[in-house]
Amino acid sequence: MSDxxxxxxxxxxxxxxxDGRAFLGMPAFPEAAREAVGDAxxxxxxxxxxxxxxxxxxxxxxxxxxxxxxxxxxxxIKDETLRHLDTHLLxxxxxxxxxxxxxxxxxxxxxxxxxxTGLVRATGETEVVKVKSMATQEIGLNEHLExxxxxxxxTDLAELIVQLGEDRxxxxxxxxxxxxxxxIRDIFREKMGSWGRPAPEGLSDxxxxxxxxxxxxxxxxxxxxxxxxxxxxxMVAETGTLVVVESEGNGRMCLTLPETLISVVGVExxxxxxxxxxxxxxxxxxSSTAERMNPYTSMWTGTADGDGPGTxxxxxxxxxxxxxxxxxxxxxxxxxxxxxxxxxxxxxxxRAGGHAYGSVYPGPIGAxxxxxxxxxxxxxxxxxxxxxxxxxxxxxxxxxxxDIPEVLVHLRERVAEEGGxxxxxxxxxxxxxxxxxxxPGVLAAGERLASATRKALPRRLPGPxxxxxxxxxxxxxxxxxxxxxWWKKNRT
Amino acid sequence: MTDSRARILxxxxxxxxxxxxxxxxxxxxxxxxxxxxxxxxxDLLHENLADYRAHVHRTTPDGLAGLLARLLAERGARSxxxxxxxxxxxxxxxxxxxxxDEPRATPYELDGTDAVVTGCAVAIAETGTIVLDGGPGQGRxxxxxxxxxxxxxxxxxxxxxxxxxxxxxxLDPARPLTWISGPSATSDIELDRVEGVHGPRTxxxxxxxxx
Numbered sequence: 001m002s003d004x005x006x007x008x009x010x011x012x013x014x015x016x017x018x019d020g021r022a023f024l025g026m027p028a029f030p031e032a033a034r035e036a037v038g039d040a041x042x043x044x045x046x047x048x049x050x051x052x053x054x055x056x057x058x059x060x061x062x063x064x065x066x067x068x069x070x071x072x073x074x075x076x077i078k079d080e081t082l083r084h085l086d087t088h089l090l091x092x093x094x095x096x097x098x099x100x101x102x103x104x105x106x107x108x109x110x111x112x113x114x115x116x117t118g119l120v121r122a123t124g125e126t127e128v129v130k131v132k133s134m135a136t137q138e139i140g141l142n143e144h145l146e147x148x149x150x151x152x153x154x155t156d157l158a159e160l161i162v163q164l165g166e167d168r169x170x171x172x173x174x175x176x177x178x179x180x181x182x183x184i185r186d187i188f189r190e191k192m193g194s195w196g197r198p199a200p201e202g203l204s205d206x207x208x209x210x211x212x213x214x215x216x217x218x219x220x221x222x223x224x225x226x227x228x229x230x231x232x233x234x235m236v237a238e239t240g241t242l243v244v245v246e247s248e249g250n251g252r253m254c255l256t257l258p259e260t261l262i263s264v265v266g267v268e269x270x271x272x273x274x275x276x277x278x279x280x281x282x283x284x285x286x287s288s289t290a291e292r293m294n295p296y297t298s299m300w301t302g303t304a305d306g307d308g309p310g311t312x313x314x315x316x317x318x319x320x321x322x323x324x325x326x327x328x329x330x331x332x333x334x335x336x337x338x339x340x341x342x343x344x345x346x347x348x349x350x351r352a353g354g355h356a357y358g359s360v361y362p363g364p365i366g367a368x369x370x371x372x373x374x375x376x377x378x379x380x381x382x383x384x385x386x387x388x389x390x391x392x393x394x395x396x397x398x399x400x401x402x403d404i405p406e407v408l409v410h411l412r413e414r415v416a417e418e419g420g421x422x423x424x425x426x427x428x429x430x431x432x433x434x435x436x437x438x439x440p441g442v443l444a445a446g447e448r449l450a451s452a453t454r455k456a457l458p459r460r461l462p463g464p465x466x467x468x469x470x471x472x473x474x475x476x477x478x479x480x481x482x483x484x485x486w487w488k489k490n491r492t
Numbered sequence: 493m494t495d496s497r498a499r500i501l502x503x504x505x506x507x508x509x510x511x512x513x514x515x516x517x518x519x520x521x522x523x524x525x526x527x528x529x530x531x532x533x534x535d536l537l538h539e540n541l542a543d544y545r546a547h548v549h550r551t552t553p554d555g556l557a558g559l560l561a562r563l564l565a566e567r568g569a570r571s572x573x574x575x576x577x578x579x580x581x582x583x584x585x586x587x588x589x590x591x592x593d594e595p596r597a598t599p600y601e602l603d604g605t606d607a608v609v610t611g612c613a614v615a616i617a618e619t620g621t622i623v624l625d626g627g628p629g630q631g632r633x634x635x636x637x638x639x640x641x642x643x644x645x646x647x648x649x650x651x652x653x654x655x656x657x658x659x660x661x662x663l664d665p666a667r668p669l670t671w672i673s674g675p676s677a678t679s680d681i682e683l684d685r686v687e688g689v690h691g692p693r694t695x696x697x698x699x700x701x702x703x
Contacts (some may be wrong), residue, residue: 045682048682049682049683050683052682052683052684053679053683063525064522064525065522065525066520066521066522066525069518069520069521069522070521072518073517073518073519073520073521076514076515076516076517076518077517079514079515080514080515080516080517082508082514083508083511083513083514084508085504085508086501086504086505089500089501089504090501099666105496105497105500106496107496107499107500111496155690156680157678157680157681157689158680161680173679174679174680174683176680177682177683180682181681181682184681207681207682207684207686208686208687208688210681211678211681211686211688211689212688214689214690215688215689215690218690219603219690222599222690223599223600223603223638224599236665239665239666240665241665247676247677247678247679247689248676248677248678248680248689248690248691249637249676249689249690249691249692250689250690252633252637252670252690252691253637253690255633256632256633256634256637257599257634257637257638267500267504274660274665275660275661277656277660278656278657278660279521281656282656285619289679289685291544291673291685292540292544292618292619292620292673293616293619293620293621293671293673294673295544295672295673295674295675295676295677295691296670296671296672296673296676296691297669297670297671298633298668298669298670298671299665299668299669299670299671300668300669301665301666301667301668304626304667304668306596306632307626307632307633307634307668308632308633308634308668316500318496318500318503322500322503322504322507323507325503325504325507325508326503326506326507326508328510328511331507331511344683
């Protein structure tokens with residue numbers, strides 16, 4: 001079992017947790033993945049979590065016999081939206097403004113951070129409560145606010161775990177998926193007291209007790225909050241309605257109790273009509289948390305008399321999205337509704353974990369989104385299109401039918417064409433694909449053998465190559481049947 | 493700000509200038525997955541609400557006040573916030589302190605209140621969802637958020653629909669909407685679902701038939 005400090009030391013090295021920019025100093029995927037794969041606790045935690053949700057998702061999806069039609073409708077709604085994005089955004093701006101909101105446009109992260117800081121300053125407040133939001137993570141908003149003297153409190157349980165642990169997110173839906181219950185208890189015990197109400201005496205690692213500790217810790221912050229900051233899952237152009245889908249009620253707290261609400265949302269989150277929600281409100285919950293419906297969905301249109309914030313600002317964010325839109329193959333990544341089903345089903349993500357992707361968007365969708373939003377100039381970004389075995393499981397589960405393998409191959413071509421300094425291409429491409437192609441290959445052979453003999457609980461795999469491979473790795477808990485065989489039988 | 497608006501719009505137009513027209517949206521998915529039978533719909537709503545740990549009860553208009561009084565007593569609720577427009581007879585049998593929201597209670601006052609009783613705008617059987625739109629008897633959003641116990645009354649069959657596609661046309665997007673599917677929950681610890689985080693940890697749903 002390896003030391004976890006390797007991943008938690010971002011702050012020590014001058015990088016800040018949760019900061020989009022913090023990832024820029026990351027090693028390329030193969031190096032980062034090698035370290036992660038050597039961490040037995042991390043592998044067991046990820047394996048447990050992704051397998052739990054995988055099976056549940058399959059059952060939730062199977063309840064709807066028109067899933068294929070919903071998926072196709074979702075794809076087409078998003079494609080139509082993207083094709084006429086300017087029209088829909090202008091319509092959205094008009095609707096939100098008519099309903100009492102104010103719309104701002106931010107070309108990049110720096111501008112978005114500047115706008116939000118100015119809006120918070122204008123309220124005279126020095127603290128804000130936040131709903132979990134990928135867009136604000138992407139732009140490093142918390143760190144920017146902190147530098148400006150404004151405390152931003154994350155209120156989603158997993159975000160709280162990441163923030164208290166001075167850690168980086170590793171999953172789109174569950175940023176602390178790399179932490180097991182024991183680690184979460186330790187973080188709460190050690191850190192809650194310095195941020196506010198300390199963890200209860202004798203806190204155990206029972207999930208219900210951990211959730212209760214978060215409830216108590218955050219309640220005082222919700223009740224006094226004057227400014228809330230959110231993202232949005234959807235924005236409806238024709239009505240000006242924003243939609244936030246959540247589970248815990250922290251979203252409702254941030255969207256309802258403060259006097260001022262600021263929502264930072266990527267331009268691709270717009271949908272044309274109210275009716276379009278009938279598709280995504282069926283496919284998103286089942287794909288992400290494997291529920292028929294998530295516990296809470298909030299919808300608001302501008303401001304409402306006597307209910308919720310009296311001031312509402314919407315910050316529309318580009319930050320590289322129009323670059324992705326210009327790529328005829330790559331633009332399909334902008335259909336993404338951030339469900340994270342592709343992460344949960346990915347054999348590479350399961351083993352390497354989210355941090356190896358060097359971005360707030362990890363997993364298969366991150367491997368195609370990050371290089372498009374940030375470009376492929378850095379080594380980590382150039383290596384991402386190779387962080388896949390192209391098995392296609394991600395495409396299969398995607399509720400908006402993003403052909404992730406197609407985009408990966410396309411981006412590999414782009415990286416190759418760009419060439420670059422010295423052995424950049426060789427470093428990025430050969431090393432990354434060697435890691436990915438080698439390990440599943442070794443794993444496939446090893447897994448079958450191990451499954452067949454798992455009663456003997458081997459600690460090492462026999463045979464040349466495989467033996468060296470297990471010399472410095474623990475064997476994971478073994479299933480009755482390897483994933484690839486199960487997949488072949490059940491999914492092809 | 494204005495410059496960025498123009499710049500982003502220009503970049504979008506340039507990006508898609510040569511893109512082919514998108515395929516028309518086909519809505520050949522189902523409007524509902526459930527047979528159009530009010531009794532079956534109510535059973536499905538009941539089952540799906542209970543599946544996500546809401547406590548579900550059935551009664552008639554005559555039995556409603558007695559049932560609400562009993563549920564509040566069983567949960568040990570001593571104070572209840574009453575949203576404007578809630579039918580007076582609903583809480584006529586409850587031996588609790590009734591707190592009005594006019595003038596608006598502060599978040600701290602709501603935090604010091606045990607329960608809230610509301611109606612709803614619509615309920616969705618296939619997903620086990622109740623939607624509140626702030627109409628009469630529902631109140632502003634904070635009322636059903638801060639107190640730890642929420643009792644919600646659904647009138648069947650008129651407020652029950654089968655599916656999400658059938659619910660949306662009955663809702664007014666101009667109103668603040670809250671969709672509730674069971675009590676507050678999280679999947680953030682090892683992707684396993686645990687009930688009870690920030691919203692009301694107990695959700696009692698009363699299905700009233702025969703009105």
